[in-house]
Amino acid sequence: MSGPARRVLPVGERALLVETGDGEEAGALHAELLRRRAAGVLPRVDEIVPAARTVLLDGLDDPRRFAQEIVSWVVPPLATCADNSVEIPVRYDGPDLAEVAALWQVTADEAVRIHSSLEFRVAFCGFAPGFGYLTGLPQRYAVPRRSTPRTAVPAGSLALAGPYTGVYPRSSPGGWQLVGTTDAVLWDPAREPAALLSPGTRVRFVPEGR
Numbered sequence: 001m002s003g004p005a006r007r008v009l010p011v012g013e014r015a016l017l018v019e020t021g022d023g024e025e026a027g028a029l030h031a032e033l034l035r036r037r038a039a040g041v042l043p044r045v046d047e048i049v050p051a052a053r054t055v056l057l058d059g060l061d062d063p064r065r066f067a068q069e070i071v072s073w074v075v076p077p078l079a080t081c082a083d084n085s086v087e088i089p090v091r092y093d094g095p096d097l098a099e100v101a102a103l104w105q106v107t108a109d110e111a112v113r114i115h116s117s118l119e120f121r122v123a124f125c126g127f128a129p130g131f132g133y134l135t136g137l138p139q140r141y142a143v144p145r146r147s148t149p150r151t152a153v154p155a156g157s158l159a160l161a162g163p164y165t166g167v168y169p170r171s172s173p174g175g176w177q178l179v180g181t182t183d184a185v186l187w188d189p190a191r192e193p194a195a196l197l198s199p200g201t202r203v204r205f206v207p208e209g210r
Contacts, residue, residue, distance in 0.1 A: 130169035131168065
């Protein structure tokens with residue numbers, strides 16, 4: 001990822017918002033920022049927060065100088081970045097599995113095989129504590145949100161929407177397509193870290209009971 005694809009915008013007195021070309025570039029930049037911070041070569045920054053196509057850096061001592069530096073960084077492709085990995089056991093028993101399989105023009109068993117064979121990556125977090133937006137679903141398997149959202153989606157629901165996969169960390173309204181359930185605890189304030197999934201984490205879903 002080369003510098004010209006980035007645009008750096010000031011946010012308040014001590015923060016910068018770095019805009020990138022797409023989610024892959026945002027993920028690669030986020031991984032490079034974490035790598036440099038771990039190596040002790042990144043200027044002091046309090047928070048590094050990735051999103052769909054941006055990375056926010058808050059708590060910089062000299063944001064203007066850092067803005068001039070970051071646009072010239074050469075960032076390795078995301079595939080070369082080393083991240084944490086997590087396997088999540090899943091029962092592919094969601095009420096929308098058959099509908100998703102029909103959209104993919106495959107059987108339900110084949111839909112399970114496709115989804116569980118993929119490696120996902122947490123691009124960013126949001127919506128609720130512990131909820132990660134996972135990329136890795138090929139574009140041909142993107143599915144629309146439900147036309148009528150559910151008023152309550154159970155905690156642990158494995159869901160799809162657009163290009164993303166996610167797991168609901170707690171019961172809440174939602175319009176994603178539900179394809180399975182897991183007993184994994186996505187958010188536990190007594191755990192360190194509280195979130196099972198954080199930006200950069202690579203995730204595989206392991207089928208149970210099929």
